[in-house]
Amino acid sequence: MTIIAVVVFVVAYVLIATEWTHKLLAALGGAAVLLALGVTDSEHAFYSHETGVDWDVIFLLLGMMVIVGILRRTGVFEYIAIWAAKRAKGSPLRVMLLLTMITAVASAFLDNVTTVLLIAPVTLLVCDRLGINPVPFLIAEVMASNIGGAATLIGDPPNIIIASRSGLTFNDFLVHMAPLVLIVLVVFCLVVPWLFRGSFEVDPDKVENVMRLNEREAIEDRTLLIKCGLVLLGVFAGFIGHSVLHVEPSVVALLGAGVLVLISGVATKDYMSSVEWQTLLFFAGLFIMVGALVKTGVIGDLAQQVQALTEGRALLAVMLILGVSAVLSGIVDNIPYVATMSPVVLELTKGIPDPVQAEALWWALAIGADFGGNATAVGASANVVVIGLALRAGHPISFWEFTRKGVVMTAITILIAAPYLWLRYFVLA
Structure with missing residues (x-):
């Protein structure tokens, strides 16, 4: 069974990476084969927290x-798109830096999936107004969301898992993770012009047309905007206080969606058309x-190898966990990996x-998983969501287009994180 699980996963992953077939077909096909051959079953696939x-x-997504589907009816995305483009004076580079920093900051206080769901439509509109390719902008924003989300307990789903296992608090994440995230974001801003070179050419006439626009005219339904704003405030408060309220973010999101559906009066077809069903099914597969792989012990065996190699040496353990987490989180989604x-x-x-050194192991795991999620198109939930949104908008992002940029950024962030961990927990502690 172990061999079958590995072979099916590798084949599916190759199909996703090479795009020889649609990624949804590869994911669901692989899941179907594993279920049909008895490698996993409905109990493990649909009901288990560890293997399902x-x-x-x-449901959070x-x-x-x-x-977001209802919010789009208000015209607020057009408003933000025009506002951002005008503040950046039509410069694509400044637009990218502005949107990525908004994304990074928002991802620290929301979860990064929610943030990219909100920022991606804005990006598509800005790029459409300026007549430029939105793909580099979307990739940069995903990277910023994974980096910014690492700063807090609620910013990235793996952090929530780590906190529940380790007993670390929201403030612990702020104190230990936020300083590193700030350093990495500064470096990210410096790297962006080089990493996405060739993506910043724009027609001056387009810029002039954008600068003439009045963003206030973009708002189509102010009453609906107020309703959406109130619901979103409640949802965000629920996200931030979920550990106190003992209500999961997924429940908060569904409750918010239900309330907004009831009070908005928007037709079902209008908001349901915004649901990325292909993305949700891809995640399930x-x-x-x-x-x-977890059920058959493959991932567990890999983890045990890390334990055997360290032999109680704290610094070696920290660096090994950091490196292994960065690599494996780029291969499999970082949520099941961290679990x-x-x-x-x-x-x-x-x-x-x-x-102090023992706690550093948890920070190595969080950093490796969060930053490693940038490595490939399937490394983090936010990556998959944005790729799905881009495909629907007619701007497909290939696996390798994302990964070429992602691997570089992951390598840079891990190279920054390694000396940070060494200095903070072994030299200055």
Whole structure:
């Protein structure tokens, strides 16, 4: 069964990476084969927290897609698009830097999937107004969301898993992760012009036309905008206070979507057309395939190898976890990876007497998983969501187009993170 799980996953992953077939077909086909051959079953695929579909992620996405679908009817995305383009004076580079920084900051206080769901439509509109290709902008924003989301407990789903296993608090993440994130974002701004070179040419006539626009005229329904704003405030408050309220973000998103559907008066077809069903089904197939690797012990065996190699040496353990997490989170989604790796890290911390160095293992896991999610198109949930939105808008992002940029950015961020961990927890501690 182990061999079958590995072979099916590798074949599906190759199909996704090479785009020889649609990624949804590869993911669902791989999941179907594993279910048909008995490598996994309905109990493990649909009901298990460790080896099944992460329904919290699925329903969080569904709820936010419905909210965004209704919000789009207000014209607020057009407003923000024109505002951003005018503030950047039509410069594509300044537009990219402005939108990526908005994305990074928002991702620290929301989850990064919600942030990209809100910012992607704005980006598509800005680029359409300026007559430029939105793909580099969307890729840059995804990277910024994964980096910015690392700063807080709620910013990236793997952080929530780590916090539940380790007992680390919201403030712990702010104190330990936010300084590194700020450093990385500065470097990211410096790297963006080089990483996306050739993407900043624009027709001066287009810029002139944009500068003449009045963003206030873009708002089509002010009453609906107020309703959406109130619901979004409630949803965001629920996200931030979910650990106190003991209500999962997925439930908050669904409740928000339900309330907005009731009070908005928007026709069902208008908001349901914004739901990325292909993206949701792709996630389900991917979760089942990765869950099969967990069920058959493949990922667990890899994690145990890390434990055997470290032999209680804290610095080696930290660097190994950082590197392995960055690599594996680029291959499989970082959510199931962290769910599998967390128990191993917990065991490793018990063998390290220095509490500061033991805690550094958790930060290495969070940094490696969050930043490693930038490496490939399937490394993080936000990546898959944006690729789905881009495809629907007629601007497909290929696996390798994303990965060529993502691997470079991941390498840069991990190279920054390694000395940060060494200095903070082993030299200056």
